[in-house]
Amino acid sequence: MQSATLWRRLLGVEKTVVEDVVFEEEVHGAGRLIVRVRPMSTIAGRCGQCGRRCSWYDRGEGRRRWRALDFGEVMVFLEADAPRVRCREDGVVVAKVPWARHGAGHTHAFDQQVAWLATQCSKTAITQLMRIAWRTVGAIITRVWDDTASGVDFLAGLRRIGIDEISYKRNHKYLTVVVDHDTGRLVWAGVGKDKATLRGFFDALGTERSNRITHVSADGARWIAAVVAERCPNAVRCADPFHVVKWASEALDEVRRQVWNAARADTATLRARRAAGRENHSIGHAKALKDSRFALWKNPENLTTRQQVKLAWIAKTEPRLHRAYLLKEGLRLVFQLPLDEAAEALDRWIGWARRCRIERFVKLQRTVVEHRTAILAAIEHNLSNGLIESVNTKIRLITRTAFGFRSPHALIALAMLNLAGHRPTLPGRR
Structure with a gap:
């Protein structure tokens, strides 16, 4: 096996040319392995967001480094040029690279492993094992979820849903969650506990699919009943x-x-x-x-x-x-x-x-x-919010396990990765 092919296998990258490998010694560390790479000509010069082939704009900020999975105790980085291209749709953006998502500082394999670990263990354990910051874990989870959601329609085929709210933080911080009764999966979550938040779900669902909803289970909250009556006039509302x-x-x-x-x-x-000696009851x-x-x-x-x-x-x-x-x-x-x-x-x-x-x-x-x-x-209809309460309990467990998220969007992304039926897998595993 040629050395370039071997390095691609070790790094878990595709459509990438390995130009050179350099080891940088560190005084108080195990050193760094710098792998100098470039995209293959078939995908070079494409927009980082939409993937269209575009005209060259400039060299950008020069060479960049992306964190890859460690080799034992040694940290590994991919280093490559990061030119910018001019896209008719997205304007001037950094060109697409095959080993990482647009705007990310970590490779696909690194993101995937962090996302898998986030569904299995505490956030503190991830930061120690992967040698990254707390905020980085939240950013990676959000990236992976956005990438997963872009290829899957989680709202397809909804007929019977349950709606509830859950507190995720002090000072009355709530999430509104929607669960599919037929599959038992979490299909949507939004920040807030009001009509505007729930309308956001039905906006994402669309008028045509909202009219296909047959049953909605919820507690007696008036804000839920009002929005359901407004957006799902044909649905049967069931009190939990x-x-x-x-x-x-x-x-x-x-x-x-x-x-x-x-x-x-x-x-x-x-x-x-x-005490006054008058009665003894x-x-x-x-x-x-x-x-x-x-x-x-x-x-x-x-x-x-x-x-x-x-x-x-x-x-x-x-x-x-x-x-x-x-x-x-x-x-x-x-x-x-x-x-x-x-x-x-x-x-x-x-x-x-x-x-x-x-x-x-x-x-x-x-x-x-x-x-x-x-x-x-x-x-x-023998319908209750028992399934939704079960999902809420799992979200509370996720909240305790992954404490430290400053943004509720990272919590939503982690909850969806865990409970929406599309959990991340470890790199190299099917």
Whole structure:
């Protein structure tokens, strides 16, 4: 095998002429291997962005270096001229090179390995192994994702989608994510949690494909419902059962805190009276209520013996709180019934909550009435946001693993590389 062919194989480059190899010694390092290269004549003089053959403009900034994969402990760089060409579409740009993406300072193989590592390990490990900065990891991930997305239509064939938001940073920093129910893949993510962000997804989808959407699952957020009604008038909107039951659980917990605070106030009064020697009442009622949260939250079939005793005690001592618990359980059981029975049970629950004289549940029934059609649609089509919540959990894990991203776009790129069905592969592997 000729030495030039061997060097091309070792470097993982194609359509490249290897002119010379030089080793540069370093005082406090392992040295650098400088491989002087040039593009083959078949692709020389092309636009770096569109790839069209263009007229020569100037020499640019002279010779440049691109970081390649290391040879053991030795860092490797490709060195070549970087002339500029004049393109009719893109203007004056640096000429295309076959070993690296336009505007990148690393070879294709280097980018590919960093992107693969980003889907497998922490960002800190990547910086130490590849000897690059944190920002460089984010830039490479974004480049690789843009290159991947340019050749794949992730929005093709969408019929049933789920929409949700996820917090990725403090101070109310959110991403809006869209998942395909049929494939389980993340198909789109955008920065923000509002109508404008979601409209960006439907703009990318297009009017024709938006009209083909048949089902949309989401929580009760009004900004989602408004945009879906505007852009997908033919789609059936399904309210996520988990979020609906969560509304009831939050209402129950609010009632529990009200009862607990009232018991604390009574306890303080009893202590004062007991200190004065006038009465000797038990003052453990408030503490017993404080420890009742999990007994009230858990499903009846999952209660421990101790929690069952606690629930029976609440039924005897706090009938208002117990009534709130029954209302929560009644709404949860609606989702376990067939459609015709569920519709009747939901109407009965609404009437019960309306007359329950518990302010928080009277308010909740108004919300349930507003989303009644979407709730019944979720039961009819057996659609929920469980898949979307699973994707959100994976995005949170990615966020923790790859901490340090300053830009949410790098996080979106990493999430898409992990969850969109087109993970990067190691160089030289199929």
